Amino acid sequence: MSFSLFLLILYVLVSLSLYKVFEKAGKPGWHALIPGYNFVTWSEIVGRKPSYAAWMLFPIVNIFIFAALAIDLVRSFGKHQFWESVLAVILSPVAFFYLGAKSDEKYEGPILDEEREYKKKLEAAQIAKNTTQFKKLQANSPFKKGAAREWTESIIFAVFAAAFIRMFLIEMYKIPTSSMEGSLLVGDFLCVSKVHYGMRTPMTIAMIPLLHNRIPFIDKESYLEKPTLKYWRLPALEKIDHNDPVVFNYPEGDSVVITPGRTYSVYDIKRQGVANTSDIRQEIVTRPMDKMDHYIKRCIGLPGDSIKIIDRQVHINGSPATNPTKMQFAYYVRSDGSSPLNIRKLREWDINLDDSPGDNIYMLSQDQVDKIRSMGNVNVELLPQRSRPLFLMIPISMAVGPSIIMVLSTSLKRVPPYPSAQVP
Numbered sequence: 019m020s021f022s023l024f025l026l027i028l029y030v031l032v033s034l035s036l037y038k039v040f041e042k043a044g045k046p047g048w049h050a051l052i053p054g055y056n057f058v059t060w061s062e063i064v065g066r067k068p069s070y071a072a073w074m075l076f077p078i079v080n081i082f083i084f085a086a087l088a089i090d091l092v093r094s095f096g097k098h099q100f101w102e103s104v105l106a107v108i109l110s111p112v113a114f115f116y117l118g119a120k121s122d123e124k125y126e127g128p129i130l131d132e133e134r135e136y137k138k139k140l141e142a143a144q145i146a147k148n149t150t151q152f153k154k155l156q157a158n159s160p161f162k163k164g165a166a167r168e169w170t171e172s173i174i175f176a177v178f179a180a181a182f183i184r185m186f187l188i189e190m191y192k193i194p195t196s197s198m199e200g201s202l203l204v205g206d207f208l209c210v211s212k213v214h215y216g217m218r219t220p221m222t223i224a225m226i227p228l229l230h231n232r233i234p235f236i237d238k239e240s241y242l243e244k245p246t247l248k249y250w251r252l253p254a255l256e257k258i259d260h261n262d263p264v265v266f267n268y269p270e271g272d273s274v275v276i277t278p279g280r281t282y283s284v285y286d287i288k289r290q291g292v293a294n295t296s297d298i299r300q301e302i303v304t305r306p307m308d309k310m311d312h313y314i315k316r317c318i319g320l321p322g323d324s325i326k327i328i329d330r331q332v333h334i335n336g337s338p339a340t341n342p343t344k345m346q347f348a349y350y351v352r353s354d355g356s357s358p359l360n361i362r363k364l365r366e367w368d369i370n371l372d373d374s375p376g377d378n379i380y381m382l383s384q385d386q387v388d389k390i391r392s393m394g395n396v397n398v399e400l401l402p403q404r405s406r407p408l409f410l411m412i413p414i415s416m417a418v419g420p421s422i423i424m425v426l427s428t429s430l431k432r433v434p435p436y437p438s439a440q441v442p
Contacts, residue, residue, distance in 0.1 A: 022250065024247055028111075029053075031111040032110050032111055032114065033050050033051055033053075033056055034050070034051075034111070035110070035111040035112075035113075035114035035115040035118065036050035036056060036060065036114055036118075037050045037051065037118065038115075038117075038118025038119060039063075039091070039114050039117050039118045040059060040063070041118075042095075042117070042118065042123070042124070042125045043063045043094070043125045044125070045059050045062075045063060054071070054074075057071035057074050057087070058071045060087055060091065061087065062128075063091065063094060063125075063128065064087060064090035064091055064093075064094050064128055064129055064130055065090070065094075065128030065129060065130030065131040065132075065133075065134075066087075066090075066130060070083075077186070078182055078183075078186050078187065081182060082179070082182075084110075085107045088106040088107050088110050088113070089103045089106050089107065090129055090130060091106065091114070091117075092105075092106040092113060092117065093129040094125060094126060094127065094128060094129040095117050095123055095124065095125055095126060096124070096126050098160065098161075100167055100170070100171075133161055136155070136159065136160075136161065139155055140152065140155050140156070143155060177227050177228065178227065180227075180228060181227035181228055184228065185220060186212065186213075186217055187211070187212060187213060187217075188209060188210060188211055188212060189209075189210050189212065190207060190208065190209055190210070191207070191208045191210055191265060191312060191314070192205065192206070192207055192208070193205060193206045193207075193208070193314070196370040196381060197315075198263075198314060198315070198316075199346065199370060199381065200342060200344035200345065200346060200383060201263070201316070201342070201344075202263070202314065204370065204372075208265070208314070210265050213252075213255060214254065214255045214256055215254045215255075215256070215257075215258060215264070216251045216252050216253060216254035216255075217251065217252045218249070218250070218251045218252075218308065219247070219250045219251070219252070220247065220308065221246055221247050221248070221249060221306055221307060221308045222241050222242075222243070222246055222306050222308055222309055223245050223246065223247065224241060224242035224244075224245065225240055225241035225242070225309075226240045226241070230309065230312070231305060231309040231310075231311070237276070239303065239305075239309075241306075241309055243304070243305075243306055246306060249307065258317050258320065259317070259320075260317065260318065260319075260320065260334075261316055261317065261318065262316065262317045263314060263315070263316050263317075264314065264315065264316075264317055265312055265313070265314045266312070266313055266314075266315075267307060267308065267309075267310035267311070267312060267313075268283070268310050268311045268312070268313045269310070270283035270284075270285045270286070271283055271305055271310030271311045272304060272305055272306075272307070272310060273285075273302055273303070273304055273305075274302070274303050274305065274311075275287065275301070275302055275303070276301075276303060281311055284302060318332060318334065318339065319334065323335055324336070330347065343383075344383040344385070345383060345384075346381040346382055346383050347381070347382065347400060347401070348379055348380070348381055348382075348400075348401035349379070349380055349381075349382045349387060349398050349399060349400055349401060350378055350379060350397070350398070350399040350400075350401060351378055351379075351380050351382075351390060351396060351397075351398055352378050352396065352397045353395055353396055353397075354395050354396065354397055356395045357395050359395075359396060360393060363393065364380075364390070367386055367389050367390075368386075369382065369386055369390075379401060382398075
C-alpha cells in the first residue's frame with residue numbers, strides 16, 4: 019500500500035465516522051463528508067475558531083492539529099480519561115463511530131468554551147482575593163489533571179514531536195569514522211535537512227520512536243519489517259550539485275551481519291573478508307530501505323558524468339578534478355628499528371590511529387607524510403594500488419534518501435568542499 023493511499027483511506031474512515039457525531043453536536047451530518055469543510059465544522063464543535071482548520075494545510079503541523087481536535091472532540095462528549103484521549107488519536111475512526119452510534123453518548127457542548135468560562139471564574143476569584151472560592155474552584159475543577167498524567171502527557175508530546183521532526187524535517191548525526199577526514203572529522207555533529215533533496219515519507223510503520231535500527235543494551239532491531247508502506251518522495255527544493263556532502267542510506271545495508279565493533283554488509287565480507295571472523299554472528303539481518311545504516315560522502319558524479327581514476331587522480335568528464343589540500347592516501351608506516359615509532363607525535367599531528375585500514379597502514383595527507391618522514395627513524399611507503407572493481411555511488415535515483423547537511427562541528431579544522439580521496 020502506498021503512503022498516499024493509506025492517508026486517503028484513513029481520511030475517508032474519519033469523515034464517515036464523524037457523520038453521526040456532527041448530528042449529535044447539532045451540525046448537519048453531511049458537513050463531515052465535505053473535504054476541508056469538515057475540519058471547519060469540527061473546530062466549531064470543540065470551541066475553536068473556523069480559521070483554526072487552516073492549520074491542516076501545513077504538513078507535519080497538521081498531524082498535531084488533528085490530534086488536538088480528536089482529543090477535544092471526545093472531551094466535548096465528556097470523555098476526560100487519559101486512555102480515552104489516547105484512543106481518540108490512535109484509533110480515531112473507531113472512537114468517533116462509537117460516539118456517533120452509542121445512543122447514551124451525549125454532546126455536552128464545546129469543551130474549550132467551557133474551559134474558558136471556568137478560567138474566568140478562577141481569575142475573578144483571584145482578583146477578588148476570595149481564597150476560599152479560588153481553592154474550591156481549583157479542587158472541584160473537571161479539567162484538573164494529576165501530576166503523573168501531566169508528566170506522562172508532556173513526555174509523550176515531546177517524544178512524538180521530536181520523532182516527527184527527525185522523521186520529516188531535520189536530524190542530527192555524529193561522524194563515527196574517518197573516511198571524510200580533512201573535511202569532516204570523527205566526532206563532528208551534523209544537522210541534516212531532509213527536505214532540500216525531497217523528503218522521503220516513512221516506509222517502516224512499527225518502530226520505536228527516536229531510534230534508527232538498533233535498541234541499545236539489548237542489541238536488537240528497533241522495528242518490525244511489516245506492515246510497510248511503499249516508497250514515496252516529495253518534490254525536491256534543489257538538485258544535488260558536484261561536491262555536495264550528502265547523508266544517505268547505505269545501498270548495501272539491506273543484508274548485514276553485526277559485530278561488536280561495527281556492522282558489515284554481506285557484500286563487504288564477500289569482497290574483502292573481515293579481520294576477525296570469530297566476531298561475525300551467523301545471523302544475517304535484513305533491513306528495509308529506510309532502516310539501512312547512514313553514510314556520508316561527497317557527490318563527485320552526477321547522472322551523465324563519466325568518472326575515471328588514473329594514477330590516483332579523479333577525472334570527471336575527461337578533466338582532472340581539483341584535489342583538496344588535505345587529500346589522503348593509504349601509507350605503510352614502520353619504524354626502521356633504531357627506536358620505536360613515536361605514537362604521541364602521530365596523535366599531535368591529527369593522524370587517526372584508531373580507524374586504520376590495516377596493520378601499520380594509515381590514511382595520511384601529504385603534510386602528515388612530510389612530518390612523519392622528518393622524524394628520521396620511520397619508513398613511509400605509499401600503499402600499492404590494487405586492481406579491483408571501483409565502487410561508486412552516483413545519485414541516479416533518490417531512493418536511498420540523500421539529504422543536504424549543515425555542519426555543526428566540534429573541530430575548527432576545515433578544507434574547501436572537494437571530494438575526499440577515500441571511497442568505500
